[in-house]
Amino acid sequence: MVNLGIDLNGLSLKNPVMTASGTFGFGEEYEDFINIDDLGGIVVKGTTLHHREGNPYPRMAETPSGMLNAVGLQNKGVDYFISDIYPRIKHYKTGIFVNVSGSTIEDYIATAEKINELEHIPGIELNISCPNVKEGGMAFGVHCPSAVAVTEAVRKVYKKHLMVKLSPNVTDVTEIAKGVEGVGADSVSLINTLLGMAINVEKRKPALSTITGGLSGPCVKPVAVRMVWQVFNAVKIPIVGMGGIMNAYDAIEFMLAGATAVQIGTANFIDPTVTIKVIDGIKDYMTRHNISDVNELIGGMIIE
Amino acid sequence: MKKVELLTVTKNRRINKEYVIIHAASNEKLPEIFPGQFVEIKVENGPNTFLRRPISIHEVDESKNEIILLIQEIGEGSRLLAKLREGDTIDLIYPLGNAFSIPSKGSKALLVGGGVGVAPMLILGRVLKENGVEPHFLLGARSKEILMELDNYEKIAEVGVTTEDGSLGIKGFVTDHPLMNEKLGEMEIVYTCGPDPMMRAVAKKAKEKDIKCEVSLENLMACGIGACLCCVVDTKDGHKCTCTEGPVFDTKELKEW
Numbered sequence: 080m081v082n083l084g085i086d087l088n089g090l091s092l093k094n095p096v097m098t099a100s101g102t103f104g105f106g107e108e109y110e111d112f113i114n115i116d117d118l119g120g121i122v123v124k125g126t127t128l129h130h131r132e133g134n135p136y137p138r139m140a141e142t143p144s145g146m147l148n149a150v151g152l153q154n155k156g157v158d159y160f161i162s163d164i165y166p167r168i169k170h171y172k173t174g175i176f177v178n179v180s181g182s183t184i185e186d187y188i189a190t191a192e193k194i195n196e197l198e199h200i201p202g203i204e205l206n207i208s209c210p211n212v213k214e215g216g217m218a219f220g221v222h223c224p225s226a227v228a229v230t231e232a233v234r235k236v237y238k239k240h241l242m243v244k245l246s247p248n249v250t251d252v253t254e255i256a257k258g259v260e261g262v263g264a265d266s267v268s269l270i271n272t273l274l275g276m277a278i279n280v281e282k283r284k285p286a287l288s289t290i291t292g293g294l295s296g297p298c299v300k301p302v303a304v305r306m307v308w309q310v311f312n313a314v315k316i317p318i319v320g321m322g323g324i325m326n327a328y329d330a331i332e333f334m335l336a337g338a339t340a341v342q343i344g345t346a347n348f349i350d351p352t353v354t355i356k357v358i359d360g361i362k363d364y365m366t367r368h369n370i371s372d373v374n375e376l377i378g379g380m381i382i383e
Numbered sequence: 384m385k386k387v388e389l390l391t392v393t394k395n396r397r398i399n400k401e402y403v404i405i406h407a408a409s410n411e412k413l414p415e416i417f418p419g420q421f422v423e424i425k426v427e428n429g430p431n432t433f434l435r436r437p438i439s440i441h442e443v444d445e446s447k448n449e450i451i452l453l454i455q456e457i458g459e460g461s462r463l464l465a466k467l468r469e470g471d472t473i474d475l476i477y478p479l480g481n482a483f484s485i486p487s488k489g490s491k492a493l494l495v496g497g498g499v500g501v502a503p504m505l506i507l508g509r510v511l512k513e514n515g516v517e518p519h520f521l522l523g524a525r526s527k528e529i530l531m532e533l534d535n536y537e538k539i540a541e542v543g544v545t546t547e548d549g550s551l552g553i554k555g556f557v558t559d560h561p562l563m564n565e566k567l568g569e570m571e572i573v574y575t576c577g578p579d580p581m582m583r584a585v586a587k588k589a590k591e592k593d594i595k596c597e598v599s600l601e602n603l604m605a606c607g608i609g610a611c612l613c614c615v616v617d618t619k620d621g622h623k624c625t626c627t628e629g630p631v632f633d634t635k636e637l638k639e640w
Contacts, residue, residue, distance in 0.1 A: 093479075101611070102606075102610060102612055104608075104609060104610040104613060108606075108608050108609050108610040109608070109610070111384050112385070112386070112387060113387065119500050124612075125516060132621055132622055133612065133615070133622060134616070135617070136602060136614075136616065137602075137603055137613075138612070138613045138614075138615065139604070139605050139611070139614070140603075140611035141431075141433055141434050142433075143430040143431055143433070144430040144433055146434060146605060148605070148611070150611070150612045150613060153615070153622060179636055183599060192406075198621075209524075233408065296433060321583050322543040343603075346436070347606065347607040347610065348434060348606040348607075349425065349433070349434065349435060349613055350387065350425075350611070351386060351387055351476065351606075351608065
């Protein structure tokens with residue numbers, strides 16, 4: 080028997096494998112394929128104060144070992160989430176996080192306050208790193224003062240686990256990580272997508288309606304692992320690592336770099352059962368390496 | 384219920400320079416599959432085929448638990464699929480999407496397919512006939528050389544053909560065919576799948592005669608199961624996912640159609 084349970088700054092998860100926001104719907108989309116209760120946690124689709132239609136089509140482009148997206152936080156708003164979606168998913172025996180985004184600090188506060196009332200939602204992931212919205216989103220997350228301001232404001236009204244999702248589109252990710260830690264973030268998750276772009280050469284047109292979009296998939300993994308390692312050396316709060324995880328080895332790599340838990344994103348599109356395979360693969364790895372507690376992997380890279 | 388499953392290729396037959404037809408067998412009884420639904424195929428080998436490919440279900444053979452897919456070689460993914468051989472396995476998520484509606488018994492339906500868009504018309508024609516509807520096929524292609532084998536369609540119903548170069552059937556586009564003109568008024572419903580300009584032209588003619596028209600859209604997709612929200616189409620009720628709320632839409636629901 081191996082212990083897969085982890086502690087995310089006081090919040091216990093049954094294993095370190097979570098799903099990344101925007102890649103797993105509200106969990107329900109995957110019920111035909113896996114038992115959601117087997118996951119350590121799920122982060123449901125980005126939620127804003129008001130309904131958002133998102134960006135026009137096309138919103139996606141396949142790129143070498145990855146993809147660009149420009150969905151733009153399409154969602155029906157937090158009130159709809161509370162009235163229609165929450166009652167359907169609250170029974171999941173997994174850590175349910177709501178990814179919260181906004182155009183203004185007031186939006187973030189109002190949305191977080193509403194989510195705070197939901198008994199079966201133990202945490203939010205504060206999205207200050209979405210590259211696909213004109214106002215807010217990444218604009219907050221790429222400058223330290225605004226990242227700190229929004230985190231501090233939400234911290235005042237949100238009483239449960241506050242995870243802050245960091246953008247890789249910055250000069251020094253540790254500065255932002257330290258900043259949000261300093262104003263009460265319980266954990267940080269990283270990386271959100273990298274700002275990217277693709278052009279259809281035959282048509283001489285941008286591949287995305289928004290021209291630029293967020294790059295994800297295995298192509299970003301080395302960047303993500305590097306950033307997790309840097310942040311691990313800079314902060315004391317737990318790190319939730321993500322960026323191109325396709326299998327258990329990738330997940331373990333993030334943990335060795337310093338992640339307490341991981342999120343699986345784009346891989347869900349290719350294999351809707353990937354999360355379960357990753358959990359099983361971590362168990363196998365631990366058995367082979369005589370590791371009884373998954374926590375031993377966190378920051379466990381050996382430097383000679 | 385949707386599932387992800389490895390199927391075995393039992394046949395991969397080239398029908399002309401651009402198209403192959405792949406038969407893939409499941410070890411289990413196939414779930415119920417409706418005309419208009421699709422599969423997401425995982426293409427192995429290579430960084431340039433990272434995402435699955437959505438492919439329309441051409442036909443099913445329930446006696447052999449086979450799904451039959453029509454593949455047009457247009458990019459790296461479809462070229463790799465065209466090379467699959469008997470005994471190879473393919474990883475499918477299926478059945479996905481909604482389905483074409485079936486009108487009341489005794490009515491007439493026009494099934495208009497262009498290019499690889501003919502794919503769902505075969506299974507649709509068969510199911511319509513089984514439900515007492517009278518299907519009429521209208522298939523369009525650039526040239527005779529890349530038109531589908533017509534026998535399978537002819538077994539079900541009359542087949543009208545147009546080719547852009549006039550090498551078979553009526554010269555021109557599907558909208559030039561009598562089925563889309565003099566005879567259109569007899570139809571209860573028009574179904575169409577193919578290149579966007581073709582579908583819009585068909586939808587326009589149907590609208591002029593106030594005939595219901597269902598289109599099968601081929602938007603770019605990532606997940607195929609309604610999670611990523613990439614494949615949206617603009618409808619009168621806002622953005623809808625082509626993968627779960629489509630691919631079949633009544634053109635009345637769509638904006639700018």
